[in-house]
Amino acid sequence: MQNARSKIKALTFDVFGTVVDWYSSIVAEGEKLGDTHGIDIDWAQFALKWRAGYGPAMDKVRRGELPWQNIDALHRLILERLLDEFKIVGLSEADKDHLNRGWHRLKPWPDAVSGLKRLRKRYIVATLSNGNIALLTNMAKFAGLPWDCILSAELTRHYKPDPEVYETAAALLGLSPNEVMMVAAHPGDLRASQAVGFQTALVPRPLEYGPSSVREVNAHPSDLVATDFNALANALERNEK
Amino acid sequence: MQNARSKIKALTFDVFGTVVDWYSSIVAEGEKLGDTHGIDIDWAQFALKWRAGYGPAMDKVRRGELPWQNIDALHRLILERLLDEFKIVGLSEADKDHLNRGWHRLKPWPDAVSGLKRLRKRYIVATLSNGNIALLTNMAKFAGLPWDCILSAELTRHYKPDPEVYETAAALLGLSPNEVMMVAAHPGDLRASQAVGFQTALVPRPLEYGPSSVREVNAHPSDLVATDFNALANALERNEK
CATH class of the missing domain: 3.40.50.1000 (HAD superfamily/HAD-like)
Structure with missing residues (x-):
């Protein structure tokens, strides 16, 4: 070699x-949002589930079950599902976009x-x-x-x-x-x-x-x-x- | 606004x-090569002609007369023509590649x-x-x-x-x-x-x-x-x- x-x-x-x-960064993003909006959930679980959705979402694109889309779009797809699952309501489009763009930070x-x-x-x-x-x-x-x-x-x-x-x-x-x-x-x-x-x-x-x-x-x-x-x-x- | x-x-x-x-950089690259190899030509004309070949070469790709190729490849196409035109002989493949990559420097x-x-x-x-x-x-x-x-x-x-x-x-x-x-x-x-x-x-x-x-x-x-x-x-x- x-x-x-x-x-x-x-x-x-x-x-x-x-x-x-990504783990501690997304947990911190979630906790910050939670503090502002009074959302009291387990952000560590939220972060892990967000990341866990990523491989299967890419696989769907790979198999042609989803049209091509970039990771911002896939992160957003998974986020919408998690907001339901964790019963998080009342976030504005700007809030959701900011959280989704936590992956840029x-x-x-x-x-x-x-x-x-x-x-x-x-x-x-x-x-x-x-x-x-x-x-x-x-x-x-x-x-x-x-x-x-x-x-x-x-x-x-x-x-x-x-x-x-x-x-x-x-x-x-x-x-x-x-x-x-x-x-x-x-x-x-x-x-x-x-x-x-x-x-x-x-x-x-x-x-x-x-x-x-x-x-x-x-x-x-x-x-x-x-x-x-x-x-x-x-x-x-x-x-x- | x-x-x-x-x-x-x-x-x-x-x-x-x-x-x-690009002008003074390519002239300098040419002069350096000329000094090493005893090539006494007008490197300013050489540089201007090299650059002048660039638009027409891209147009050929645009019109489908040449298959897609990147600028390194187009620069090399033009270079080969110029070496003939300026009657420059005896350069090795490594010399030509180095000169062509003058556009990277x-x-x-x-x-x-x-x-x-x-x-x-x-x-x-x-x-x-x-x-x-x-x-x-x-x-x-x-x-x-x-x-x-x-x-x-x-x-x-x-x-x-x-x-x-x-x-x-x-x-x-x-x-x-x-x-x-x-x-x-x-x-x-x-x-x-x-x-x-x-x-x-x-x-x-x-x-x-x-x-x-x-x-x-x-x-x-x-x-x-x-x-x-x-x-x-x-x-x-x-x-x-």
């Missing part, structure tokens, strides 16, 4: 969970900004998320994420882990797949990128689903494994020497 | 000529980086160029251009001034066309963006084609006109007050 890693020109990052902590993991700044000196750093371009652009401004380029599944009208997403990203960057390393907290994302020729780095985020549901993930033998983005920068710098 | 301008959320920028000085106008940094505090700043994503991303890293988002005609497989390019950019940013201001040195680009509802700012770059062919352009009455990007930031800040 030593040799393969020296070819890397760009790092593409999964975003939800890998770069930003996710907070980075503590190492994310400093790690990306280091990695960016040596590599192109780009998103490669199922989040739509507007969401990722607004989030980058909100969170100070120093991307060189915002790439999204939206550009292909597919969702990860469909191969088109990874193939198109490499082509748009003008690179061969093996010049790109996918960085993600989720083995499925890494496997799918690897299937089209990407190199892979696993950055486990055990707190992705909150402190009461710590998850472990298993790396593939070919993955570089790093505990956070600064450790990833260290590992890649060692490789260069 | 006062009221319309207060709606602006994003500025999209033409790049070649508006943000970067264009230098910004002196006000561009500082102006963009100011504008970026208030607005999303994005490219909206016929240049491909890889070219624009590499150029941003080379030149220190602080884009929030790299948007390109490449994403639509159309070229400006086709309306699809502007419409898609607004949609990807999650904005209505009238929330976006197109910034360009070229009235044709502004008119086409205005036709789909964009607001427009003309930043004339009289030296775009070099000091011996200063060009004047005429603004449309609805255009904001600014002499450079800092003047544009001043004008938009005044509007906010």
Whole structure:
């Protein structure tokens, strides 16, 4: 791998969970809304269910049961269902839109900004998320994420882990797949990128689903494994020497 | 316009000529290559002809006479013709590729980086160029251009001034066309963006084609006109007050 890693020109990052902590951010958004509107529910459950709706919603698009729509639209579909389920009434359209756009205001993991700044000196750093371009652009401004380029599944009208997403990203960057390393907290994302020729780095985020549901993930033998983005920068710098 | 301008959320920028000085950059790339390889030609003429081939090449793609290809590929097509015309022989594939990628290493106008940094505090700043994503991303890293988002005609497989390019950019940013201001040195680009509802700012770059062919352009009455990007930031800040 030593040799393969020296070819890397760009790092593409999964975003939800890998770069930003959606769980605590969405819980905080919910609690803020709850305080303002006197809504007393379990916002941790709300956040987890919102996120749990995301995979099945994308699958419906993937199978053609829903017409193409971006993640903002899918988040809103799921939100409407959750508002019913949690018996939340009386929110204005502006309130709902603001809550839905909470996904544009996710907070980075503590190492994310400093790690990306280091990695960016040596590599192109780009998103490669199922989040739509507007969401990722607004989030980058909100969170100070120093991307060189915002790439999204939206550009292909597919969702990860469909191969088109990874193939198109490499082509748009003008690179061969093996010049790109996918960085993600989720083995499925890494496997799918690897299937089209990407190199892979696993950055486990055990707190992705909150402190009461710590998850472990298993790396593939070919993955570089790093505990956070600064450790990833260290590992890649060692490789260069 | 006062009221319309207060709606602006994003500025999209033409790049070649508006943000970067392709003329002097390409002349310098040519001269450097000429010094190394003992090629004594008029690199200013070479640069102007290379650029002059660009519009007709895009038109061929637009009319379906050439299959879709990005600007890197079109630049290379034109380059091969120019190498014949200027009787330049003996360049390796690596030399030609390096010269062709000179378009990834264009230098910004002196006000561009500082102006963009100011504008970026208030607005999303994005490219909206016929240049491909890889070219624009590499150029941003080379030149220190602080884009929030790299948007390109490449994403639509159309070229400006086709309306699809502007419409898609607004949609990807999650904005209505009238929330976006197109910034360009070229009235044709502004008119086409205005036709789909964009607001427009003309930043004339009289030296775009070099000091011996200063060009004047005429603004449309609805255009904001600014002499450079800092003047544009001043004008938009005044509007906010």
